[in-house]
Amino acid sequence: MRYFPAPLGRADSDGLADRCREKIDTLGWGFWACERKADGSFIGFVGLNVPAADLPFAPCVEIGWRLARGAWGHGFATEAARAALAVGFDRLGLDEIVSFTALTNRRSRAVMERLGMHEDALVFEHPAVAAGHPLRPHCLYRLPRADWEAATRGRG
Ligand SMILES: CC(C)(COP(=O)(O)OP(=O)(O)OC[C@H]1O[C@@H](n2cnc3c(N)ncnc32)[C@H](O)[C@@H]1OP(=O)(O)O)[C@@H](O)C(=O)NCCC(=O)NCCS
Incomplete structure:
Protein backbone atom coordinates (compact mmCIF):
# COMPACT_ATOMS: atom_id res chain seq x y z
CA MET A 1 0.00 0.00 0.00
CA ARG A 2 3.08 2.24 -0.25
CA TYR A 3 1.64 4.10 -3.25
CA PHE A 4 -1.73 4.70 -1.62
CA PRO A 5 -2.36 7.39 0.98
CA ALA A 6 -2.66 4.85 3.85
CA PRO A 7 -2.89 1.10 4.50
CA LEU A 8 -6.39 -0.28 5.10
CA GLY A 9 -7.61 -1.56 8.46
CA ARG A 10 -9.66 -4.75 8.63
CA ALA A 11 -13.05 -2.98 8.26
CA ASP A 12 -11.98 -0.93 5.23
CA SER A 13 -10.28 -3.95 3.64
CA ASP A 14 -13.40 -6.06 4.10
CA GLY A 15 -15.47 -3.16 2.73
CA LEU A 16 -13.29 -3.07 -0.39
CA ALA A 17 -13.74 -6.83 -0.89
CA ASP A 18 -17.51 -6.44 -0.45
CA ARG A 19 -17.63 -3.65 -3.06
CA CYS A 20 -15.60 -5.78 -5.50
CA ARG A 21 -18.04 -8.66 -5.01
CA GLU A 22 -21.10 -6.39 -5.42
CA LYS A 23 -19.75 -4.88 -8.65
CA ILE A 24 -19.07 -8.37 -10.06
CA ASP A 25 -22.60 -9.44 -9.05
CA THR A 26 -24.08 -6.39 -10.81
CA LEU A 27 -21.94 -6.18 -13.97
CA GLY A 28 -20.57 -9.71 -14.32
CA TRP A 29 -16.99 -8.40 -14.23
CA GLY A 30 -14.71 -6.37 -11.96
CA PHE A 31 -11.62 -6.75 -9.80
CA TRP A 32 -11.35 -10.53 -9.57
CA ALA A 33 -9.65 -12.51 -6.79
CA CYS A 34 -6.40 -14.09 -8.01
CA GLU A 35 -5.27 -17.55 -7.01
CA ARG A 36 -1.86 -19.05 -7.63
CA LYS A 37 -2.48 -22.03 -9.90
CA ALA A 38 0.18 -24.16 -8.20
CA ASP A 39 -1.56 -24.28 -4.81
CA GLY A 40 -4.82 -22.30 -5.06
CA SER A 41 -3.66 -19.70 -2.53
CA PHE A 42 -5.26 -16.24 -2.63
CA ILE A 43 -2.63 -13.72 -3.77
CA GLY A 44 -4.62 -10.52 -4.46
CA PHE A 45 -6.84 -9.00 -7.12
CA VAL A 46 -6.53 -8.08 -10.79
CA GLY A 47 -9.31 -6.91 -13.05
CA PRO A 56 -10.26 14.07 -16.28
CA PHE A 57 -10.42 11.21 -18.83
CA ALA A 58 -13.73 9.69 -17.63
CA PRO A 59 -15.79 7.83 -18.65
CA CYS A 60 -13.39 4.92 -18.84
CA VAL A 61 -12.75 1.34 -17.82
CA GLU A 62 -9.50 0.82 -15.95
CA ILE A 63 -7.38 -2.25 -15.40
CA GLY A 64 -5.83 -2.56 -11.95
CA TRP A 65 -3.87 -4.95 -9.74
CA ARG A 66 -2.80 -5.45 -6.15
CA LEU A 67 -0.88 -8.56 -5.13
CA ALA A 68 0.51 -9.72 -1.80
CA ARG A 69 4.21 -8.92 -1.51
CA GLY A 70 5.20 -12.60 -1.62
CA ALA A 71 3.53 -12.97 -5.04
CA TRP A 72 5.58 -10.26 -6.75
CA GLY A 73 8.35 -11.07 -9.18
CA HIS A 74 6.74 -14.08 -10.86
CA GLY A 75 4.81 -12.43 -13.68
CA PHE A 76 1.46 -13.17 -12.03
CA ALA A 77 0.12 -9.60 -12.34
CA THR A 78 0.92 -9.45 -16.05
CA GLU A 79 -0.49 -12.95 -16.67
CA ALA A 80 -3.74 -12.13 -14.87
CA ALA A 81 -3.95 -8.70 -16.52
CA ARG A 82 -3.72 -10.24 -20.00
CA ALA A 83 -6.66 -12.47 -19.08
CA ALA A 84 -8.59 -9.42 -17.84
CA LEU A 85 -7.80 -7.48 -21.04
CA ALA A 86 -9.12 -10.43 -23.05
CA VAL A 87 -12.42 -10.20 -21.17
CA GLY A 88 -12.57 -6.44 -21.70
CA PHE A 89 -11.85 -6.44 -25.40
CA ASP A 90 -13.06 -9.84 -26.62
CA ARG A 91 -16.11 -10.38 -24.42
CA LEU A 92 -17.23 -6.88 -23.37
CA GLY A 93 -16.27 -5.24 -26.67
CA LEU A 94 -14.55 -2.23 -25.06
CA ASP A 95 -12.80 0.23 -27.39
CA GLU A 96 -10.13 1.20 -24.86
CA ILE A 97 -8.84 0.21 -21.43
CA VAL A 98 -6.79 2.63 -19.31
CA SER A 99 -4.61 2.36 -16.25
CA PHE A 100 -3.17 5.00 -13.94
CA THR A 101 -0.95 5.16 -10.91
CA ALA A 102 1.17 7.47 -8.80
CA LEU A 103 4.09 8.72 -10.90
CA THR A 104 6.58 6.96 -8.60
CA ASN A 105 4.92 3.50 -8.73
CA ARG A 106 7.58 1.94 -10.94
CA ARG A 107 6.40 -1.67 -10.58
CA SER A 108 2.85 -0.85 -11.59
CA ARG A 109 4.04 1.22 -14.54
CA ALA A 110 6.24 -1.71 -15.60
CA VAL A 111 3.14 -3.95 -15.73
CA MET A 112 1.38 -1.36 -17.92
CA GLU A 113 4.38 -1.25 -20.25
CA ARG A 114 4.64 -5.07 -20.42
CA LEU A 115 0.97 -5.11 -21.46
CA GLY A 116 1.77 -2.78 -24.37
CA MET A 117 -0.11 0.18 -22.90
CA HIS A 118 0.98 3.66 -24.08
CA GLU A 119 1.84 6.42 -21.66
CA ASP A 120 -0.41 9.42 -22.26
CA ALA A 121 1.00 12.95 -22.11
CA LEU A 122 -1.47 13.71 -19.31
CA VAL A 123 -0.20 13.95 -15.74
CA PHE A 124 -3.15 14.59 -13.45
CA GLU A 125 -3.85 15.19 -9.78
CA HIS A 126 -5.83 12.26 -8.36
CA PRO A 127 -8.90 13.84 -6.74
CA ALA A 128 -9.02 11.23 -3.93
CA VAL A 129 -5.49 12.09 -2.73
CA ALA A 130 -5.00 15.20 -0.57
CA ALA A 131 -3.69 18.35 -2.27
CA GLY A 132 0.07 18.61 -1.90
CA HIS A 133 0.52 14.87 -1.09
CA PRO A 134 3.50 13.40 -3.00
CA LEU A 135 1.30 10.54 -4.32
CA ARG A 136 -1.27 12.93 -5.84
CA PRO A 137 0.35 13.36 -9.30
CA HIS A 138 -0.65 10.38 -11.46
CA CYS A 139 0.26 9.15 -14.93
CA LEU A 140 -2.17 7.63 -17.39
CA TYR A 141 -1.63 4.72 -19.76
CA ARG A 142 -4.04 3.76 -22.55
CA LEU A 143 -4.55 0.59 -24.57
CA PRO A 144 -6.80 0.96 -27.63
CA ARG A 145 -8.57 -2.12 -28.92
CA ALA A 146 -6.60 -2.09 -32.22
CA ASP A 147 -3.29 -2.38 -30.36
CA TRP A 148 -4.58 -5.25 -28.22
CA GLU A 149 -5.75 -7.09 -31.34
CA ALA A 150 -2.40 -6.53 -33.09
CA ALA A 151 -0.47 -7.76 -30.01
CA THR A 152 -2.76 -10.78 -29.64
CA ARG A 153 -2.21 -11.72 -33.29
CA GLY A 154 1.55 -11.28 -32.72
CA ARG A 155 1.48 -13.69 -29.77
CA GLY A 156 -0.38 -16.22 -31.90
C1 LIG B 1 2.12 -3.64 -9.18
C2 LIG B 1 2.35 -5.12 -8.86
C3 LIG B 1 1.07 -5.93 -9.07
C4 LIG B 1 3.45 -5.64 -9.81
O1 LIG B 1 3.81 -6.97 -9.48
P1 LIG B 1 5.07 -7.65 -10.23
O2 LIG B 1 5.20 -9.01 -9.68
O3 LIG B 1 6.23 -6.73 -10.21
O4 LIG B 1 4.58 -7.69 -11.76
P2 LIG B 1 4.51 -8.93 -12.77
O5 LIG B 1 3.51 -9.90 -12.32
O6 LIG B 1 4.35 -8.35 -14.11
O7 LIG B 1 5.93 -9.63 -12.60
C5 LIG B 1 7.06 -9.12 -13.26
C6 LIG B 1 8.31 -9.60 -12.56
O8 LIG B 1 8.28 -11.04 -12.46
C7 LIG B 1 9.47 -11.57 -13.09
N1 LIG B 1 9.15 -12.93 -13.57
C8 LIG B 1 9.60 -14.07 -12.99
N2 LIG B 1 9.12 -15.13 -13.62
C9 LIG B 1 8.34 -14.68 -14.64
C10 LIG B 1 7.60 -15.32 -15.65
N3 LIG B 1 7.53 -16.67 -15.72
N4 LIG B 1 6.91 -14.57 -16.51
C11 LIG B 1 6.96 -13.22 -16.44
N5 LIG B 1 7.66 -12.54 -15.49
C12 LIG B 1 8.36 -13.27 -14.61
C13 LIG B 1 9.82 -10.54 -14.12
O9 LIG B 1 11.17 -10.65 -14.51
C14 LIG B 1 9.57 -9.26 -13.34
O10 LIG B 1 10.59 -9.10 -12.39
P3 LIG B 1 11.31 -7.67 -12.12
O11 LIG B 1 10.28 -6.77 -11.53
O12 LIG B 1 12.39 -8.01 -11.18
O13 LIG B 1 11.76 -7.18 -13.46
C15 LIG B 1 2.82 -5.30 -7.39
O14 LIG B 1 4.02 -4.57 -7.22
C16 LIG B 1 1.79 -4.80 -6.38
O15 LIG B 1 0.83 -5.50 -6.05
N6 LIG B 1 2.01 -3.58 -5.84
C17 LIG B 1 1.16 -3.05 -4.80
C18 LIG B 1 -0.18 -2.57 -5.29
C19 LIG B 1 -0.07 -1.49 -6.35
O16 LIG B 1 0.78 -0.61 -6.29
N7 LIG B 1 -0.96 -1.62 -7.32
C20 LIG B 1 -1.04 -0.68 -8.41
C21 LIG B 1 -1.78 0.52 -8.03
S1 LIG B 1 -2.13 1.50 -9.46
Missing part, protein backbone atom coordinates in the same frame (compact mmCIF):
# COMPACT_ATOMS: atom_id res chain seq x y z
CA LEU A 48 -11.45 -4.25 -14.64
CA ASN A 49 -13.28 -1.41 -12.98
CA VAL A 50 -15.17 1.79 -13.70
CA PRO A 51 -13.36 4.29 -11.42
CA ALA A 52 -15.57 6.04 -8.89
CA ALA A 53 -13.40 9.17 -8.79
CA ASP A 54 -14.11 12.15 -11.04
CA LEU A 55 -11.16 11.73 -13.40
Whole structure:
Protein backbone atom coordinates (compact mmCIF):
# COMPACT_ATOMS: atom_id res chain seq x y z
CA MET A 1 0.00 0.00 0.00
CA ARG A 2 3.08 2.24 -0.25
CA TYR A 3 1.64 4.10 -3.25
CA PHE A 4 -1.73 4.70 -1.62
CA PRO A 5 -2.36 7.39 0.98
CA ALA A 6 -2.66 4.85 3.85
CA PRO A 7 -2.89 1.10 4.50
CA LEU A 8 -6.39 -0.28 5.10
CA GLY A 9 -7.61 -1.56 8.46
CA ARG A 10 -9.66 -4.75 8.63
CA ALA A 11 -13.05 -2.98 8.26
CA ASP A 12 -11.98 -0.93 5.23
CA SER A 13 -10.28 -3.95 3.64
CA ASP A 14 -13.40 -6.06 4.10
CA GLY A 15 -15.47 -3.16 2.73
CA LEU A 16 -13.29 -3.07 -0.39
CA ALA A 17 -13.74 -6.83 -0.89
CA ASP A 18 -17.51 -6.44 -0.45
CA ARG A 19 -17.63 -3.65 -3.06
CA CYS A 20 -15.60 -5.78 -5.50
CA ARG A 21 -18.04 -8.66 -5.01
CA GLU A 22 -21.10 -6.39 -5.42
CA LYS A 23 -19.75 -4.88 -8.65
CA ILE A 24 -19.07 -8.37 -10.06
CA ASP A 25 -22.60 -9.44 -9.05
CA THR A 26 -24.08 -6.39 -10.81
CA LEU A 27 -21.94 -6.18 -13.97
CA GLY A 28 -20.57 -9.71 -14.32
CA TRP A 29 -16.99 -8.40 -14.23
CA GLY A 30 -14.71 -6.37 -11.96
CA PHE A 31 -11.62 -6.75 -9.80
CA TRP A 32 -11.35 -10.53 -9.57
CA ALA A 33 -9.65 -12.51 -6.79
CA CYS A 34 -6.40 -14.09 -8.01
CA GLU A 35 -5.27 -17.55 -7.01
CA ARG A 36 -1.86 -19.05 -7.63
CA LYS A 37 -2.48 -22.03 -9.90
CA ALA A 38 0.18 -24.16 -8.20
CA ASP A 39 -1.56 -24.28 -4.81
CA GLY A 40 -4.82 -22.30 -5.06
CA SER A 41 -3.66 -19.70 -2.53
CA PHE A 42 -5.26 -16.24 -2.63
CA ILE A 43 -2.63 -13.72 -3.77
CA GLY A 44 -4.62 -10.52 -4.46
CA PHE A 45 -6.84 -9.00 -7.12
CA VAL A 46 -6.53 -8.08 -10.79
CA GLY A 47 -9.31 -6.91 -13.05
CA LEU A 48 -11.45 -4.25 -14.64
CA ASN A 49 -13.28 -1.41 -12.98
CA VAL A 50 -15.17 1.79 -13.70
CA PRO A 51 -13.36 4.29 -11.42
CA ALA A 52 -15.57 6.04 -8.89
CA ALA A 53 -13.40 9.17 -8.79
CA ASP A 54 -14.11 12.15 -11.04
CA LEU A 55 -11.16 11.73 -13.40
CA PRO A 56 -10.26 14.07 -16.28
CA PHE A 57 -10.42 11.21 -18.83
CA ALA A 58 -13.73 9.69 -17.63
CA PRO A 59 -15.79 7.83 -18.65
CA CYS A 60 -13.39 4.92 -18.84
CA VAL A 61 -12.75 1.34 -17.82
CA GLU A 62 -9.50 0.82 -15.95
CA ILE A 63 -7.38 -2.25 -15.40
CA GLY A 64 -5.83 -2.56 -11.95
CA TRP A 65 -3.87 -4.95 -9.74
CA ARG A 66 -2.80 -5.45 -6.15
CA LEU A 67 -0.88 -8.56 -5.13
CA ALA A 68 0.51 -9.72 -1.80
CA ARG A 69 4.21 -8.92 -1.51
CA GLY A 70 5.20 -12.60 -1.62
CA ALA A 71 3.53 -12.97 -5.04
CA TRP A 72 5.58 -10.26 -6.75
CA GLY A 73 8.35 -11.07 -9.18
CA HIS A 74 6.74 -14.08 -10.86
CA GLY A 75 4.81 -12.43 -13.68
CA PHE A 76 1.46 -13.17 -12.03
CA ALA A 77 0.12 -9.60 -12.34
CA THR A 78 0.92 -9.45 -16.05
CA GLU A 79 -0.49 -12.95 -16.67
CA ALA A 80 -3.74 -12.13 -14.87
CA ALA A 81 -3.95 -8.70 -16.52
CA ARG A 82 -3.72 -10.24 -20.00
CA ALA A 83 -6.66 -12.47 -19.08
CA ALA A 84 -8.59 -9.42 -17.84
CA LEU A 85 -7.80 -7.48 -21.04
CA ALA A 86 -9.12 -10.43 -23.05
CA VAL A 87 -12.42 -10.20 -21.17
CA GLY A 88 -12.57 -6.44 -21.70
CA PHE A 89 -11.85 -6.44 -25.40
CA ASP A 90 -13.06 -9.84 -26.62
CA ARG A 91 -16.11 -10.38 -24.42
CA LEU A 92 -17.23 -6.88 -23.37
CA GLY A 93 -16.27 -5.24 -26.67
CA LEU A 94 -14.55 -2.23 -25.06
CA ASP A 95 -12.80 0.23 -27.39
CA GLU A 96 -10.13 1.20 -24.86
CA ILE A 97 -8.84 0.21 -21.43
CA VAL A 98 -6.79 2.63 -19.31
CA SER A 99 -4.61 2.36 -16.25
CA PHE A 100 -3.17 5.00 -13.94
CA THR A 101 -0.95 5.16 -10.91
CA ALA A 102 1.17 7.47 -8.80
CA LEU A 103 4.09 8.72 -10.90
CA THR A 104 6.58 6.96 -8.60
CA ASN A 105 4.92 3.50 -8.73
CA ARG A 106 7.58 1.94 -10.94
CA ARG A 107 6.40 -1.67 -10.58
CA SER A 108 2.85 -0.85 -11.59
CA ARG A 109 4.04 1.22 -14.54
CA ALA A 110 6.24 -1.71 -15.60
CA VAL A 111 3.14 -3.95 -15.73
CA MET A 112 1.38 -1.36 -17.92
CA GLU A 113 4.38 -1.25 -20.25
CA ARG A 114 4.64 -5.07 -20.42
CA LEU A 115 0.97 -5.11 -21.46
CA GLY A 116 1.77 -2.78 -24.37
CA MET A 117 -0.11 0.18 -22.90
CA HIS A 118 0.98 3.66 -24.08
CA GLU A 119 1.84 6.42 -21.66
CA ASP A 120 -0.41 9.42 -22.26
CA ALA A 121 1.00 12.95 -22.11
CA LEU A 122 -1.47 13.71 -19.31
CA VAL A 123 -0.20 13.95 -15.74
CA PHE A 124 -3.15 14.59 -13.45
CA GLU A 125 -3.85 15.19 -9.78
CA HIS A 126 -5.83 12.26 -8.36
CA PRO A 127 -8.90 13.84 -6.74
CA ALA A 128 -9.02 11.23 -3.93
CA VAL A 129 -5.49 12.09 -2.73
CA ALA A 130 -5.00 15.20 -0.57
CA ALA A 131 -3.69 18.35 -2.27
CA GLY A 132 0.07 18.61 -1.90
CA HIS A 133 0.52 14.87 -1.09
CA PRO A 134 3.50 13.40 -3.00
CA LEU A 135 1.30 10.54 -4.32
CA ARG A 136 -1.27 12.93 -5.84
CA PRO A 137 0.35 13.36 -9.30
CA HIS A 138 -0.65 10.38 -11.46
CA CYS A 139 0.26 9.15 -14.93
CA LEU A 140 -2.17 7.63 -17.39
CA TYR A 141 -1.63 4.72 -19.76
CA ARG A 142 -4.04 3.76 -22.55
CA LEU A 143 -4.55 0.59 -24.57
CA PRO A 144 -6.80 0.96 -27.63
CA ARG A 145 -8.57 -2.12 -28.92
CA ALA A 146 -6.60 -2.09 -32.22
CA ASP A 147 -3.29 -2.38 -30.36
CA TRP A 148 -4.58 -5.25 -28.22
CA GLU A 149 -5.75 -7.09 -31.34
CA ALA A 150 -2.40 -6.53 -33.09
CA ALA A 151 -0.47 -7.76 -30.01
CA THR A 152 -2.76 -10.78 -29.64
CA ARG A 153 -2.21 -11.72 -33.29
CA GLY A 154 1.55 -11.28 -32.72
CA ARG A 155 1.48 -13.69 -29.77
CA GLY A 156 -0.38 -16.22 -31.90
C1 LIG B 1 2.12 -3.64 -9.18
C2 LIG B 1 2.35 -5.12 -8.86
C3 LIG B 1 1.07 -5.93 -9.07
C4 LIG B 1 3.45 -5.64 -9.81
O1 LIG B 1 3.81 -6.97 -9.48
P1 LIG B 1 5.07 -7.65 -10.23
O2 LIG B 1 5.20 -9.01 -9.68
O3 LIG B 1 6.23 -6.73 -10.21
O4 LIG B 1 4.58 -7.69 -11.76
P2 LIG B 1 4.51 -8.93 -12.77
O5 LIG B 1 3.51 -9.90 -12.32
O6 LIG B 1 4.35 -8.35 -14.11
O7 LIG B 1 5.93 -9.63 -12.60
C5 LIG B 1 7.06 -9.12 -13.26
C6 LIG B 1 8.31 -9.60 -12.56
O8 LIG B 1 8.28 -11.04 -12.46
C7 LIG B 1 9.47 -11.57 -13.09
N1 LIG B 1 9.15 -12.93 -13.57
C8 LIG B 1 9.60 -14.07 -12.99
N2 LIG B 1 9.12 -15.13 -13.62
C9 LIG B 1 8.34 -14.68 -14.64
C10 LIG B 1 7.60 -15.32 -15.65
N3 LIG B 1 7.53 -16.67 -15.72
N4 LIG B 1 6.91 -14.57 -16.51
C11 LIG B 1 6.96 -13.22 -16.44
N5 LIG B 1 7.66 -12.54 -15.49
C12 LIG B 1 8.36 -13.27 -14.61
C13 LIG B 1 9.82 -10.54 -14.12
O9 LIG B 1 11.17 -10.65 -14.51
C14 LIG B 1 9.57 -9.26 -13.34
O10 LIG B 1 10.59 -9.10 -12.39
P3 LIG B 1 11.31 -7.67 -12.12
O11 LIG B 1 10.28 -6.77 -11.53
O12 LIG B 1 12.39 -8.01 -11.18
O13 LIG B 1 11.76 -7.18 -13.46
C15 LIG B 1 2.82 -5.30 -7.39
O14 LIG B 1 4.02 -4.57 -7.22
C16 LIG B 1 1.79 -4.80 -6.38
O15 LIG B 1 0.83 -5.50 -6.05
N6 LIG B 1 2.01 -3.58 -5.84
C17 LIG B 1 1.16 -3.05 -4.80
C18 LIG B 1 -0.18 -2.57 -5.29
C19 LIG B 1 -0.07 -1.49 -6.35
O16 LIG B 1 0.78 -0.61 -6.29
N7 LIG B 1 -0.96 -1.62 -7.32
C20 LIG B 1 -1.04 -0.68 -8.41
C21 LIG B 1 -1.78 0.52 -8.03
S1 LIG B 1 -2.13 1.50 -9.46
